Amino acid sequence: MRLEEIVKERILILDGAMGTMIQRYGLTEADFRGERFRDVPGLMAGNNDLLSLTRPDVIRDIHRKYLAAGADIIETNTFSSQRVSMADYHVEDYCREINLAACRIARELADEFTARNPEKPRFVAGSVGPTNKTCSMSPDVNNPAYRALTFDELVAAYREQMEALLEGGVDALLIETIFDTLNAKAAIYAAEASMQTAGRKVPLMLSVTVSDKSGRTLSGQTMEAFLTSVAHADIFSLGLNCSFGAHDLIPFLQILAHRSPYYISVYPNAGLPNSMGEYDQTPDQMAEEMKFFVDEGWVNIIGGCCGTTDEYIARFPALATQGRPHVPAGKAETLCLSGLEQFELTPEVRFVNVGERCNVAGSRKFLRLVKEKNYEEALEIARKQVEDGALVIDINMDDGLLDARQEMVTFLNLLASEPEISRVPVMIDSSKWDVITAGLKCVQGKSIVNSISLKEGEEVFLAHAREVKRLGAAVIVMAFDEKGQADTYERKIEVCARAYRLLVDEVGFNPHDIIFDPNVLAIATGMEEHDNYAVDFIRATGWIRSNLPGAHVSGGVSNLSFSFRGNNYIREAMHAVFLYHACREGMDMGIVNPATSVMYGDIPSDILTVIEDVVLNRRPDAAERLIELADKLKAEAEAAKAGQPGA
Template identity: 55%
Template sequence: MSYDQLVAAYLEAANGLVDGGSDLIIIETIFDSLNAKAAVFAVETLFEERGRRWPVIISGTITDASGRTLSGQVTEAFWNAIRHARPLAVGLNCALGAPEMRPYIAEMARIADTYVSCYPNAGLPNAFGEYDESPSGRRATSPISPRRVWSTWSVAAAGRRHRISPRSPRWSTARPRVVPEIPVATRLSGLEPLNIDDDSLFVNIGERTNITGSARFRNLIKANDYDTALSVALQQVEVGAQVIDINMDEGMIDGVAAMDRFTKLIAAEPDISRVPVMIDSSKWEVIEAGLKNVQGKPIVNSISLKEGEEKFVREARLCRKYGAAVVVMAFDEQGQADNLERRKEICGRAYRILTEEVGFPAEDIIFDPNCFALATGIEEHATYGIDFIEACSWIKANLPGVHISGGISNVSFSFRGNNPVREAIHAVFLFHAIKAGLDMGIVNAGALVPYDSIDPELRERIEDVVLNRREDAAERLLEIAERFNTKEKGEDPAAAEWRSLPVRERITHALVKGLDAHVDEDTEELRAEIEAAGDGRSRSSRAR
């Protein structure tokens, strides 16, 4: 069943419920957040069509002692994924026994800025349909002691009146939990949560699953080799990507079909889907294809004012309805912002529209002030680096709550083919941009070099370019650039470090990670090693 079919079914059910007089809507027994998000989408559509809102309660299901839903999410990742529904209450329902629910209800109470609900089984029947646990025992093992942890309490279908009605005197004095003030943060999720606030370190967004950022990935998708393409995503996560950017914009590829297939495949790989995804496209239909497959809370990259306010508002509202944060490009009807003043103008205008007209949370807005190629030799481009950095400072000072991102590889495009210099440019640019307020960036997560490790002469000349400290900065960098072009070209060395391990460890790594690219050579190497060891033992035995 497709996402659209689910939405249609939930919308029909929701209409029937409110027509029948329901006072509130409960989306419950959630094993898979994507399914729940389809229900939320349907309910939001109902509210739009009816011109009013009903209270919504959302209840998830932790299925076993791993503390995860059936589809693999931990409690906080689940909450981050459905928080956009603005529920009256969020909680957990039966699956585990009451005592086992305790830590997960407590976790929900800690993170949710709304009421918390709880309804465990009122006793689990044995094989004969009888109940081994008495009502008094149920009271003693209730999920939470009578402290201010939950706000509402109910029981699941197994409950009977005589098993529910007895109340311990200790509950008569219990008071409902007071909804806490939760610190403002961008709360993303895959199977795991990723919360970004003002104290967070720089967030690496892996670029190698972006067709425009990786020739290898582009060729794999064009060749329909999705298994190997998945290994590219896995490598990005393994070398430190906290989000993976997925882009399928290429003239010879059906972007909608490719995005749909790849995001579905990622969802089945927990080592990849544990991190949030950034769905990256200039085409709304491609973005929407990705949004319909992501159970966590993703980032949409991007929307802009390029085609006017009406389209911008419509897409922003849909992003909110799908439960996504958004990257907003500094781009309007007149084109891309390529100087400081234009960046201020466009970002300020977009911020006002999103926060005042759309009601978009500021913490889910990520501005991209445009990273352009440096050291092009064109005089008008000399301020590209410093203008971006100063735009970061201005955005942080004037547009409260937002975050800032950028496509970092763009800044070194003039030096394509010279990876050591490109990596050094990225490091210097990031060093200054992060200090100015840059929170995250689309990078090759396996090729980030430390700022202090860069050759001092090279670093100084790059800084002259980035900060526009000299009129001849570009020429001076070009003079020495080729001297540093000494490394062999190839795929990310950090991503392939495991290939230097002993063969048994390589095979173990490949089995755990689901990698099959080297299976023939590694098994043959191990076979030869075992055979050689056997021959050695035989000779030793004969000698004795």
């Protein structure tokens, strides 16, 4: 039977800690080096993965002990077998060979035990560790924008490892001890590419580690945010390992069990280490704590991490027979995004306010600060928007005098070091595809891409959409195709319907991750053909929400009032009126100034009537009347200012 079938029937047993077992053998530097690596510089002791080449007998013996203890799944001895980690030992060029050797050892032992008892098949999981570097954090406190490792470098390292693991015959890939979600996203990206290259699809297992009792990863994400960040992947199981003992993992495993649509794994440490770094919890004590997870129905796979040996794992088969396997939760039927924290677009939220001020095209101040490399003050603009209520921060660096790609990467890296800002998701906004992809490779959360369209045809549209999905983001789709920008109601719904079908049917995009922008265009421009633009947007919004299940609607609201730039009150009042009517039709997101002071209900009735006449195109002279009103209000404001003492 396959792993995917057995996991539904019973709780499976994963093996224990490879490192703990290796320590029992009292190996010396010579054991790690062998004859082959005698002249490699530096210390080699501690490079456990190299033992698959220099002391395969030890690794074989450890696998045998875990299988004899009842493990259904054993992990390959490859936790650090990629170039990033192996470079510390100057053996990075041996990664492929190490992975193949480790697979061969594990595969032989698993097959041997399966042959002995076909009723209890044994499986091999390719162990893929987090590396010793992080993509989300700077190792230099004086330069928070610096990264010792890029997403692309990590993907390349993981692909070399995973392609060897797949060639070696693993039954699953286990990305484990995840402390930085961006590292995990790179591993997921590499796993999907490797499986495609190898022509083999195997279950993908993820296991995260929390860094403290608050339940956050080392890179700062909550469990809910982590779940959202990896939701784009085809995941078999997700769980927790390392961190603490079983008891201290209860609240975090409960979150995963109740919210995750995947099978659940847990393999904790043998309690907390003592002052000597050793683990005092006995096998019986650990089994008693693990029993709680089984009794609660939270788990499908149980095992052990630091401090556990075959004696611990031997206690688990009896536990597994006492409980029923966990039944995964259903997938969230809503738009979920994440920064360090999760954002879920529930009915209670009603409208997602996307902060617009970190856009060089819309904020002269932000543009000036970026040009001057005054990032500290530029970050304050982002911080102020979050304080003012922005639920998402739009970031755009498209300017002819800027290196947009580099500025996007720099700003997002800096943003990651500011938890008050990075707790909310970001919208990566650019007309340049390389800027968008560079930005996506900097964020550990689930962001929004702004935007893709059918402007360059279906082939480019589908390629972009697939990459957005692989990189784990939601997407704004502009109502734009080969014929140009959709400006009428009919054109808007035609383009959006076509894009929706391509995204859902051909790319497999989650409909809830699709956000349409039917083009907010300027009204009251003096051109009659522009007068119905707001009405067409509002009507198209209603049609999209009724006919394209799951999809959302957004827009750049400030475009609407472009003709009245310089008159902030009229502009904000127009935005308030437009949003009032568009939101009633289902618009649930918009790029706006979160500090806006004009609310629909506060607009005086006489002014409201004039503005609604324009927004809803209710009379032919609506624009002229609004211009007269704007001039009148401006004159009154100037007169009031002139009459102030000291003016």
